[in-house]
Amino acid sequence: MTRKSADNGSRSTIRDVAARAGVSAATVSRVLGGVYPVSATTRTRVMRAVRDLDYVADARAKAVAGVGTPTLGFVLDDITGPSFALMAHGVEREATRLGHLCLVCSTDGDAQHELDFVETMRAQRAAAVILVGGGADTPEYRARTAHVADALAAAGSRLVLCGRPPLDPGAPVTVIEYDNEGGAYALCSHVLTQGHRRILFLGGKPDHTTAQGRERGYLAAHRARGVETDPALRLTGDFTRDSGYRLMRQALDAALEFTAVMAATDMVAAGALTALHEAGLTVPGDVSLVGYDDIPFARDLHPALTTVHVPYAELGRLAVRTALGRERGSSSDEHLLLGTHVVVRDSVGAVRS
Numbered sequence: 001m002t003r004k005s006a007d008n009g010s011r012s013t014i015r016d017v018a019a020r021a022g023v024s025a026a027t028v029s030r031v032l033g034g035v036y037p038v039s040a041t042t043r044t045r046v047m048r049a050v051r052d053l054d055y056v057a058d059a060r061a062k063a064v065a066g067v068g069t070p071t072l073g074f075v076l077d078d079i080t081g082p083s084f085a086l087m088a089h090g091v092e093r094e095a096t097r098l099g100h101l102c103l104v105c106s107t108d109g110d111a112q113h114e115l116d117f118v119e120t121m122r123a124q125r126a127a128a129v130i131l132v133g134g135g136a137d138t139p140e141y142r143a144r145t146a147h148v149a150d151a152l153a154a155a156g157s158r159l160v161l162c163g164r165p166p167l168d169p170g171a172p173v174t175v176i177e178y179d180n181e182g183g184a185y186a187l188c189s190h191v192l193t194q195g196h197r198r199i200l201f202l203g204g205k206p207d208h209t210t211a212q213g214r215e216r217g218y219l220a221a222h223r224a225r226g227v228e229t230d231p232a233l234r235l236t237g238d239f240t241r242d243s244g245y246r247l248m249r250q251a252l253d254a255a256l257e258f259t260a261v262m263a264a265t266d267m268v269a270a271g272a273l274t275a276l277h278e279a280g281l282t283v284p285g286d287v288s289l290v291g292y293d294d295i296p297f298a299r300d301l302h303p304a305l306t307t308v309h310v311p312y313a314e315l316g317r318l319a320v321r322t323a324l325g326r327e328r329g330s331s332s333d334e335h336l337l338l339g340t341h342v343v344v345r346d347s348v349g350a351v352r353s
Contacts, residue, residue, distance in 0.1 A: 012053040020049035071101045072320065073121040073129040075114055079106040081239075082267070082295040083312050087132055087162065090316025098324055100127060111144070118148055122155045128323035130160040134210030137165035149173045158323045162315055165209050166335065174334045176319050180210060183308035183340030184217025187290055190306070190342055191260050192225055195351035196288060200258040201234045202247045202268050211239070214264050214292060233258060237268070244271025252279050259287065259351050266291035266298045266307055273301060284349035294343050303346035311338055
């Protein structure tokens, strides 16, 4: 039998298979899905038609129909960020272990792109949608995200916020966080115990909730020891290496007085370290330096970077386990918090007399 694709190059549809087998399209779906009882004779006819027409089932259509591999969506701003990549790895590995297909969407901060992807996941009845990363905690954000949570719950899915600002109590959402502020407090306290009193803080965007939490930890550690902070030592940028380099150069050009630097991320610390080296300053001899996240290359910097360990891969695994372990469509909220801890390496020394 000549295949349709060989005749005219067009792609066979489920209706073509149904017509060839002499059954309905619904029957073809049942046979291919393997979840409904179908007679052996009918199954044989359908599978012969599938082979004759070289038919390949559309994975999207199977998902909408509720058959095939169950899916979940993972949404993040930038998949090239090391911490995001670690979390994505945890999500994908755990999803695979539990028999789910993980679909990843990198939005570059585009809220509409995010909403479009979530709507696709809702239409496909994905088991869960995991949104990752901090952001601005505004009324617009809360209203938009609450609507998403309600829409997913109505479709039998679950919204998981991982490091995102939580919603009002009662929303059908799972919130998974790490002790962001506590980690910053412990890190800054470690630097203060070495005698440093003028610590330059290289932060993120002022409205970014993750950046705000790390700055609060920095300020709280100073207050706990009765040390007054200088507002001139708190600079804002973003969480990139280039931002760390630029802010460090800015501080040096302005002749700010500091003996230590607390960077909001390890990437920011890496940029700051390059700027310090270019200025002829040694770490920790002249300036102590710490980061945040404990991404893999932090231990390979020279010197190895003291930082805060965030269990990003475990956050991803926990997000999947929690979402898939719940009763589908549950309307109750859930809030989980993972701990962080300081990893002491070689980039902090006692302040010079």
